Amino acid sequence: MLIQKPIHLFQKYALPYWKSLSFLAFFVIAHSILSLINPHIVKFFIDTAVGGGAFSKLLQAAVLFFTIALFTQLFTICSTFVGKKVSWKSTNILRTDLVSHCLKLKIQDHHKQNPGDLTERIDGDVTALSNFFSNFFVTILNNVLILLGILIVFYVEDWKIGVLFTAFTFAVFLIINKFRGYAAPHFMKARKIAEETYGFTEEKINGLISIQKSGATAHMMNKLNVLLKNKLLTERKALMTATASHSITMLTFSLGTVLALGMGTYLFMKGTITIGSIYLIYTYSQMLRVPIEQISLQFEDLQRSSASMERIISLLSTKTETTKGEKSNFCHQAPTIEFKNITFAYEQNQNILHNLSFKVKSGEVLAIIGRTGCGKSTIARLLTRLFEHQQGDIFINGNKIQSYSIASIRNNVAYVTQELELIHGTIRENIALWDEKITDEQIKTAFKQLTIWEWFERQPKGLDTPLDKNTLSAGEAQLIGLTRVFLKKPQVIILDEATANLDIATEKLVMEALKKLLNGRTAFIIAHRLKTLYYADSIMMLEEGKLLEQGLRENLEKNPLSHYNQLLSKGMEEQLA
Ligand SMILES: Nc1ncnc2c1ncn2[C@@H]1O[C@H](COP(=O)(O)OP(=O)(O)OP(=O)(O)O)[C@@H](O)[C@H]1O
Numbered sequence: 294m295l296i297q298k299p300i301h302l303f304q305k306y307a308l309p310y311w312k313s314l315s316f317l318a319f320f321v322i323a324h325s326i327l328s329l330i331n332p333h334i335v336k337f338f339i340d341t342a343v344g345g346g347a348f349s350k351l352l353q354a355a356v357l358f359f360t361i362a363l364f365t366q367l368f369t370i371c372s373t374f375v376g377k378k379v380s381w382k383s384t385n386i387l388r389t390d391l392v393s394h395c396l397k398l399k400i401q402d403h404h405k406q407n408p409g410d411l412t413e414r415i416d417g418d419v420t421a422l423s424n425f426f427s428n429f430f431v432t433i434l435n436n437v438l439i440l441l442g443i444l445i446v447f448y449v450e451d452w453k454i455g456v457l458f459t460a461f462t463f464a465v466f467l468i469i470n471k472f473r474g475y476a477a478p479h480f481m482k483a484r485k486i487a488e489e490t491y492g493f494t495e496e497k498i499n500g501l502i503s504i505q506k507s508g509a510t511a512h513m514m515n516k517l518n519v520l521l522k523n524k525l526l527t528e529r530k531a532l533m534t535a536t537a538s539h540s541i542t543m544l545t546f547s548l549g550t551v552l553a554l555g556m557g558t559y560l561f562m563k564g565t566i567t568i569g570s571i572y573l574i575y576t577y578s579q580m581l582r583v584p585i586e587q588i589s590l591q592f593e594d595l596q597r598s599s600a601s602m603e604r605i606i607s608l609l610s611t612k613t614e615t616t617k618g619e620k621s622n623f624c625h626q627a628p629t630i631e632f633k634n635i636t637f638a639y640e641q642n643q644n645i646l647h648n649l650s651f652k653v654k655s656g657e658v659l660a661i662i663g664r665t666g667c668g669k670s671t672i673a674r675l676l677t678r679l680f681e682h683q684q685g686d687i688f689i690n691g692n693k694i695q696s697y698s699i700a701s702i703r704n705n706v707a708y709v710t711q712e713l714e715l716i717h718g719t720i721r722e723n724i725a726l727w728d729e730k731i732t733d734e735q736i737k738t739a740f741k742q743l744t745i746w747e748w749f750e751r752q753p754k755g756l757d758t759p760l761d762k763n764t765l766s767a768g769e770a771q772l773i774g775l776t777r778v779f780l781k782k783p784q785v786i787i788l789d790e791a792t793a794n795l796d797i798a799t800e801k802l803v804m805e806a807l808k809k810l811l812n813g814r815t816a817f818i819i820a821h822r823l824k825t826l827y828y829a830d831s832i833m834m835l836e837e838g839k840l841l842e843q844g845l846r847e848n849l850e851k852n853p854l855s856h857y858n859q860l861l862s863k864g865m866e867e868q869l870a
Contacts, residue, residue: 302602306383307426313379314431320372321435327365329442332576334358336569343568380427384419387605391415394609397699399681413488414608418601425598432591436584443577443584450570454556458578461549462585468545469589472538477596479531486527490520546582553578627656627784627815630676634685637668637675645671646838648685653831658816660829660846662860668838669819670710673787676817677708707783709791713762713770720749721756724776731780739779742806744799745772767794775803779810786811789819797824804828823861832857 307314338354341347395411440462448455497504497513504513557571566574630653637646645668653659661669674680675687678699687694694702715723724739725731733756740749748769752758762770771794778786788807792800801824808828818829826832826846833843834856842849842856849857 302387302422302605303426306387307379310379310383313375313382314427317372317375317379317427318431318434320368320375321431322438324365324368324372325435325439326442327361327368328580329439329446331358331361331365332573332580334361335576336567336573338569339572340567340569376427376431380423383426384423387422388415388419391419391605391608394611398611411608414604418604421598421601422605424594425602429591429595432587436587436591440581440584440588443581446577447574450574451560451565454553454560454574457552457556458549458581461552462581465542465545465549465585466589469542469585472541473589473593476531476535476538477593479527479534483524483527483531486520486524490517490524493517493520542586549578549581550575625784627813628690629653629655629688630785630815631688632672632675632685633688635675635682635687636684637671637680637682639671639680644838646675646682649835649838649840650685651833651840651843653815653817655815656813657831658811658818658829660818660820660826660832661835662820662826662832662857663835663841667835669835670789671838673708673789673817673819676785676787677706678702704781705783706785706787707778707781708787708789709771709774709778710789711767711771711791711793713765713774715760715762715770715773718760719754719757720752720760723760723773724756724780726777728781735780736776739776743772743776743779744802744806745769745776748772768796768799771795772803775807779806782810782814784814786814786816787819788817790821792825793820793822800824 334354334357338351338358341350341354392415395415444455444459444462447458493516497517504510553574554571557566557574560566561568561571631651633650635646635649636644638644649668649672651659661672663669671680675682676694678694689697716726721733721736724736736756737746737749740746749755760773765773771791775791792803795803800822804825811828818825820826829846831844832846832849834841844852844855844857846857849855850861852858
């Protein structure tokens with residue numbers, strides 16, 4: 294999705310709520326008109342009382358005053374309710390769009406941004422837009438109307454007052470906008486330093502154990518102190534500048550009060566206006582402040598939120614996974630998989646895989662071996678389309694990998710690594726991942742087959758126990774990862790050091806259980822341990838991203854000239870370590 298102009302954001306997310314926006318406009322404008330009426334009633338009250346008017350008239354004026362005040366408050370409540378409704382509904386849809394967009398981003402793009410940055414965009418930047426979505430146009434319209442209303446009343450009372458306050462209004466706008474500009478860069482700087490401080494704290498809290506172990510606590514505290522001192526100085530400067538600007542604005546408005554009272558008294562002395570009119574002019578001169586400030590504030594807010602808009606638009610414009618693919622039906626049986634002349638680099642011009650070609654037959658289990666960093670896991674990442682290869686083709690059952698939808702690939706190619714990604718939820722949710730077809734009984738049977746039944750029996754609430762990664766041993770975490778695959782039964786399975794954290798006896802039992810699962814499926818085993826390879830039909834050996842050797846395991850074992858045979862005789866674990 295490419296949104297070129299910020300106004301498109303308003304059209305896309307706020308305009309669908311045009312009915313609520315119309316109600317909001319009605320409540321806000323009705324509120325303003327009513328608040329403009331009340332000073333007239335007070336003027337009438339004063340003039341009637343001074344002129345010795347009837348008590349019943351004064352009573353009627355008081356009742357009318359109260360009724361209008363009541364409705365004014367009622368409209369305030371209604372406008373707050375509708376305004377919040379529009380701003381939350383529209384921004385929540387934007388938030389949802391951003392989250393769903395982020396979930397589709399290529400892993401490369403995820404790696405470019407830290408999670409804090411994305412959270413700031415999805416929450417901070419979107420929240421900054423809520424006022425623009427719900428209030429900007431309504432508030433501007435409303436305050437322009439109030440401003441015009443007040444000036445018209447001034448002209449009606451006396452044209453000289455009208456001219457004076459028209460000039461005053463222009464002058465105040467100029468002064469406010471001039472001084473407001475001074476504080477903005479200081480606040481920007483303060484926000485940047487705040488972000489730095491939060492980023493530093495988050496990073497260090499995450500790496501708490503390493504910091505304690507390395508004895509770097511004092512060094513970290515010194516660095517934090519420097520950051521906090523910097524934050525204090527910048528924020529103080531920003532606040533002082535803002536306070537100074539505010540004081541100048543307040544002084545200007547005080548000048549307006551002096552003008553109103555002076556001019557009112559002068560005209561009263563001349564007998565042109567009544568004492569009630571002095572009250573009216575004074576009150577309206579005070580009321581002038583709100584629309585002037587509101588209009589300036591709205592434009593200032595628009596300026597501030599335009600930075601947020603830019604960031605949101607740039608995130609939404611980041612291309613998601615390149616080719617989406619049409620085929621949602623993967624294969625009903627284990628597919629053949631072929632890599633043909635694949636070249637791949639994470640960073641430009643630093644090829645990790647070089648013109649790599651190999652084929653895995655339907656139902657074959659291929660073990661990939663090679664030294665650390667030779668590109669074994671990279672093959673898995675390309676096959677699950679976490680990354681896109683730059684040259685060559687990957688075929689699944691003779692069809693290019695790009696022709697399959699991402700969802701069908703992720704549902705049918707299971708990639709189990711050493712690292713277990715846990716979600717915040719119960720054991721059941723973590724295993725079934727909301728697949729309702731997976732029953733509790735199936736989960737429990739899988740636990741027994743995968744030898745984690747004892748661990749499961751210790752869980753106080755059974756499958757409803759919340760799963761906490763910190764309470765799992767590395768081996769238990771791997772077994773939970775394997776249980777997911779065991780229940781999902783995908784057509785392609787990639788085990789990337791998936792049993793590396795298990796003791797040898799447990800690994801043997803787990804591999805026996807996995808052997809049944811791998812039967813009839815196309816599978817890849819990436820491993821450093823020799824024993825794990827006995828479950829493979831064939832072996833592929835890589836060296837610096839190039840194919841060194843591929844063949845049936847039994848043949849390679851028997852061939853004294855094969856690299857695999859030499860590895861076995863010299864001790865593979867030592868050779869590949
Ligand atoms: N996201 C990434 N960005 C840049 N380079 C990467 C990235 N992931 C891996 N690499 C680099 O690519 C090379 C191959 O990595 P890969 O994870 O495929 O190796 P491997 O053979 O699986 O290693 P191991 O046996 O240690 O798991 C390594 O040099 C690694 O540093």
